[in-house]
Amino acid sequence: xxxxxxxxxxxxxxxxxxxxxxxxxxxxxxxxxxxxxxxxxxxxxxxxxxxxxxxxxxxxxxxxxxxxxxxxxxxxxxxxxxxxxxxxxxxxxxxxxxxxxxxxxxxxxxxxxxxxxxxxxxxxxxxxxxxxxxxxxxxxxxxxxxxxxxxxxxxxxxxxxxxxxxxxxxxxxxxxxxxxxxxxxxxxxxxxxxxxxxxxxxxxxxxxxxxxxxxxxxxxxxxxxxxxxxxxxxxxxxxxxxxxxxxxxxxxxxxxxxxxxxxxxxxxxxxxxxxxxxxxxxxxxxxxxxxxxxxxxxxxxxxxxxxxxxxxxxxxxxx
Amino acid sequence: xxxxxxxxxxxxxxxxxxxxxxxxxxxxxxxxxxxxxxxxxxxxxxxxxxxxxxxxxxxxxxxxxxxxxxxxxxxxxxxxxxxxxxxxxxxxxxxxxxxxxxxxxxxxxxxxxxxxxxxxxxxxxxxxxxxxx
Numbered sequence: 001x002x003x004x005x006x007x008x009x010x011x012x013x014x015x016x017x018x019x020x021x022x023x024x025x026x027x028x029x030x031x032x033x034x035x036x037x038x039x040x041x042x043x044x045x046x047x048x049x050x051x052x053x054x055x056x057x058x059x060x061x062x063x064x065x066x067x068x069x070x071x072x073x074x075x076x077x078x079x080x081x082x083x084x085x086x087x088x089x090x091x092x093x094x095x096x097x098x099x100x101x102x103x104x105x106x107x108x109x110x111x112x113x114x115x116x117x118x119x120x121x122x123x124x125x126x127x128x129x130x131x132x133x134x135x136x137x138x139x140x141x142x143x144x145x146x147x148x149x150x151x152x153x154x155x156x157x158x159x160x161x162x163x164x165x166x167x168x169x170x171x172x173x174x175x176x177x178x179x180x181x182x183x184x185x186x187x188x189x190x191x192x193x194x195x196x197x198x199x200x201x202x203x204x205x206x207x208x209x210x211x212x213x214x215x216x217x218x219x220x221x222x223x224x225x226x227x228x229x230x231x232x233x234x235x236x237x238x239x240x241x242x243x244x245x246x247x248x249x250x251x252x253x254x255x256x257x258x259x260x261x262x263x264x265x266x267x268x269x270x271x272x273x274x275x276x277x278x279x280x281x282x283x284x285x286x287x288x289x290x291x292x293x294x295x296x297x298x299x300x301x302x303x304x305x306x307x308x309x310x311x312x313x314x315x316x317x318x319x
Numbered sequence: 320x321x322x323x324x325x326x327x328x329x330x331x332x333x334x335x336x337x338x339x340x341x342x343x344x345x346x347x348x349x350x351x352x353x354x355x356x357x358x359x360x361x362x363x364x365x366x367x368x369x370x371x372x373x374x375x376x377x378x379x380x381x382x383x384x385x386x387x388x389x390x391x392x393x394x395x396x397x398x399x400x401x402x403x404x405x406x407x408x409x410x411x412x413x414x415x416x417x418x419x420x421x422x423x424x425x426x427x428x429x430x431x432x433x434x435x436x437x438x439x440x441x442x443x444x445x446x447x448x449x450x451x452x
Binding site: 015016019020022023026027085086089090091092093094095097098101104105110111112113114115117 | 324325327346347349350351352353354355356357358359360363364366367370371373374375376403
């Protein structure tokens with residue numbers, strides 16, 4: 001398959017090509033990067049919503065209900081859901097589709113599951129580029145569902161415009177609510193399973209945490225109660241999401257986030273390319289191996305050698 | 320980088336059949352063999368199975384059925400795959416399937432049928448040996 005075929009296929013709305021391209025991205029195939037280069041100018045239109053929270057807090061169910069709600073509002077939907085890969089075998093059980101059956105034959109909904117494949121931070125390495133190609137494919141809203149998160153998997157904020165943090169009644173005391181990390185990235189808090197005892201207490205704890213936030217914020221994250229089983233609170237949540245998007249646009253935050261994202265992405269790609277280039281150039285070089293032995297024998301120190309090798313192999317041609 | 324290629328398998332239960340213990344155990348075994356397993360849950364129509372397989376970019380579909388409707392559902396899934404122009408996905412089945420039915424299912428394009436008593440290792444090895452990456 002050629003790059004042109006892939007790119008044309010995705011842009012013309014052929015989901016087979018979209019699925020194929022995502023596989024290439026996951027496998028770090030060279031073809032994927034060539035396709036991404038051509039698709040880049042067609043991206044940046046979708047509203048990306050991150051959904052994160054502890055395992056079993058109802059993320060998949062919430063995404064399913066929100067998908068139904070936004071389909072009623074004539075939006076097309078993409079979903080990227082990440083589940084953990086085994087650190088021992090690399091295998092993964094991806095079960096988020098189970099909840100999403102009601103949309104499985106809707107042509108306007110595209111769902112893709114992925115394993116973390118060793119990546120930390122709550123997403124997979126391929127997640128960000130996958131969101132990008134679903135964006136180019138033309139979906140209006142893309143949900144990114146993270147693995148069940150603990151406290152510090154906050155990477156989703158880098159690719160989502162709005163992050164929903166889900167929690168459930170009875171999950172830890174008020175100290176949990178004032179810890180740093182995941183509680184700080186939410187634009188909207190959702191206390192799911194609102195029919196369970198302690199739901200109101202959970203809402204109050206999160207609100208108390210927000211009262212103590214010293215940051216001057218024009219957007220105070222609302223705390224909403226939902227029930228993914230009955231659908232209670234889902235329409236209100238969809239309204240809040242649209243409100244947040246409007247706030248991001250009106251306040252100039254959207255533009256600011258876009259710049260920040262581009263800066264971080266450029267830096268990370270440059271870093272990656274430099275590292276690749278350096279290791280390629282050092283590969284099998286006798287002076288490299290010799291330096292390693294000298295360092296191990298304490299005849300040289302790694303700090304000086306690193307600077308010397310970088311100067312010699314990476315920057316010698318540039319000078 | 321072909322080293323990062325992983326076998327992706329869809330484990331599906333087509334039709335009206337609520338017994339998924341076996342499917343879950345097989346899913347777990349495939350996971351432990353290093354594969355990425357997409358489990359879709361109960362009561363899938365052939366259309367849903369094929370849509371999920373294509374969107375998820377799987378290399379193999381594992382169908383589990385204990386309801387006796389395999390002679391209708393398995394060939395239907397193969398027809399839908401064919402209509403989509405797919406010939407590179409390995410399709411295997413398992414469950415309560417009489418010996419006499421197996422030749423026709425294979426003729427319809429199911430590569431292998433695993434009945435009761437099959438070891439998990441046999442299933443894993445069969446998929447690893449026959450899947451097209």
